[in-house]
Amino acid sequence: MSGQSLLVPGKLSPARPVPAAIRRPEYVGKPAPTPYTGSEVQSAETIERMRIAGRIAAQAMEEAAKLIAPGVTTDKLDEVAHTYMCDHGAYPSTLGYRGFPKSLCASINEVICHGIPDSTVLRDGDIVNLDVTAYIHGVHGDNNATYLCGDVDEESRLLVERTRESLNRAIKAVRPGRQINVIGRVIESYAKRFGYGVVRDFTGHGINSSFHSGLIIPHYDAPHANTVMQPGMTFTIEPMLTLGTHEYDMWDDGWTVVTKDRKRTAQFEHTLAVTENGAEILTLP
Numbered sequence: 001m002s003g004q005s006l007l008v009p010g011k012l013s014p015a016r017p018v019p020a021a022i023r024r025p026e027y028v029g030k031p032a033p034t035p036y037t038g039s040e041v042q043s044a045e046t047i048e049r050m051r052i053a054g055r056i057a058a059q060a061m062e063e064a065a066k067l068i069a070p071g072v073t074t075d076k077l078d079e080v081a082h083t084y085m086c087d088h089g090a091y092p093s094t095l096g097y098r099g100f101p102k103s104l105c106a107s108i109n110e111v112i113c114h115g116i117p118d119s120t121v122l123r124d125g126d127i128v129n130l131d132v133t134a135y136i137h138g139v140h141g142d143n144n145a146t147y148l149c150g151d152v153d154e155e156s157r158l159l160v161e162r163t164r165e166s167l168n169r170a171i172k173a174v175r176p177g178r179q180i181n182v183i184g185r186v187i188e189s190y191a192k193r194f195g196y197g198v199v200r201d202f203t204g205h206g207i208n209s210s211f212h213s214g215l216i217i218p219h220y221d222a223p224h225a226n227t228v229m230q231p232g233m234t235f236t237i238e239p240m241l242t243l244g245t246h247e248y249d250m251w252d253d254g255w256t257v258v259t260k261d262r263k264r265t266a267q268f269e270h271t272l273a274v275t276e277n278g279a280e281i282l283t284l285p
Contacts, residue, residue, distance in 0.1 A: 004125055006262055007108055009253065010118035013075050015101060016082045018091055025135050025211065028096040036210035041232040046139060046208060047273050047282070050234060053090065054141030054271050054282035057134035060084040061143060062285050064104065064132070070124040070150045074106035077130060078117035085134050093133035093140050093211055100255060105131035105144070110262045112240050112248055113202050114255040124150035127160055129267050133211065140211050142236050143283035144269040155243065156264050159196070163241045163266040166190050170219075170237045174229060174272060174279035181225040184218040187239045199240035199265070201248070202257065206235045207271055229274050234282070238269030 018024070027033035042050070064081040082103035085092050092103030100116070107115035107129040108122070115129075122128060131144035146160045166187045173186045183204070191198050204217030218225050219239040244263035251258065259265055272279040 004109060004123060006110060007120065007258075009251065009256070010074075010120035012101060012116065012118050016079065016095070016103060018086055018095065022086060022089060022091050023135070023138070024091055025093060025097075027098070027211070032098055033211065036206075036213040038209070040206050040213060040215050040234070041230050042208050042234050042273070043232070047232070047234065049137040049139045050141055050208065050271065050273070050282050053134045053136045053139050054143065055285060056085060056088050056090045056136060057132045057141040057143050058283045058285040060134060061104075061130050061132040061145065064130055065145070065147050068122060068128060068147050068149050070122055072122050074108070074115070074117040074120050074122070074128070077106055078102045078104050081130070081132050090134040090136040093135045093142070097211060105129070107131070107267070109264050110258045112199055112242070112257040112259060112265045113267060114257055116253060116255055122149045125152055126150070127152060127156050127264060127266060131269065139209050140207050141283050142207055142211075142269065142271050144238060144267055146266040146268060159241060159243055159264060160266045162190070162194060162196070163239060164268045166239045166241060167237060167268040167270065170239065171270065171272065171279050171281065174274060176229055176231050176274055176276065178229050179225065180217060180227045180229060181222050183237055184225065185221045188220045191241050197242035197244055197246035199242065199246045199248070202240060204236040204238050204269070208234050231274050231276050233274040234271065236269055236271050238267055240265055240267040
């Protein structure tokens with residue numbers, strides 16, 4: 001594995017402004033969102049709006065990812081995604097969510113999730129996950145992917161490739177009438193082939209007009225996750241696989257989650273709608 005030194009917090013830039021004309025989610029300026037009490041099954045009209053949000057989120061992530069290279073700061077990636085979303089009439093969902101200060105999450109190497117973009121400079125050999133969510137027309141679209149920065153070692157490259165494959169396999173397992181736990185069984189059984197850890201305490205989630213509806217999508221074999229999938233349900237699948245333990249530590253910022261053994265981790269995510277025959281990916285550019 002790469003011999004990169006471990007990450008340390010960088011310096012935060014000032015909060016980026018969002019044009020006043022762009023609709024904010026209800027939680028902006030509040031310590032926490034209002035709990036969601038609606039259905040996990042969405043109307044065709046809501047799902048159409050989620051396609052728009054998902055497409056903007058996917059395209060914003062792609063635009064930021066084009067800049068990934070040694071010497072670029074994660075704050076610059078945040079700026080690009082923020083500008084793209086605002087230019088397309090969308091609010092960056094993470095900005096102000098429970099106090100999160102930026103418009104995407106940038107999680108490098110041993111960071112499992114929720115890395116805060118700052119003055120940290122990408123290095124040759126890093127792997128970096130970008131997690132982008134857009135809010136428009138009253139709904140959210142959420143996606144993430146892990147990218148290679150420069151010349152990445154084989155062990156890390158394979159981790160990224162296989163994590164992407166675990167998401168693809170999980171999406172194919174989505175069917176009406178099946179329990180949610182089939183998703184985690186598929187991911188964990190695939191990850192075990194390679195001795196990877198599967199993060200348990202951070203999961204996929206229901207998403208719609210609410211960023212996190214309360215529906216939990218475990219990525220490990222969780223028999224208690226026995227909710228039956230129905231056409232029109234919308235949620236994310238976002239497996240986090242590690243080269244070592246699934247256990248983690250939290251930085252003092254209250255957001256940045258790192259593997260306890262500081263080994264590398266990768267993640268991929270799509271927002272999905274359950275269809276009569278399987279799943280539709282709503283976060284496609």
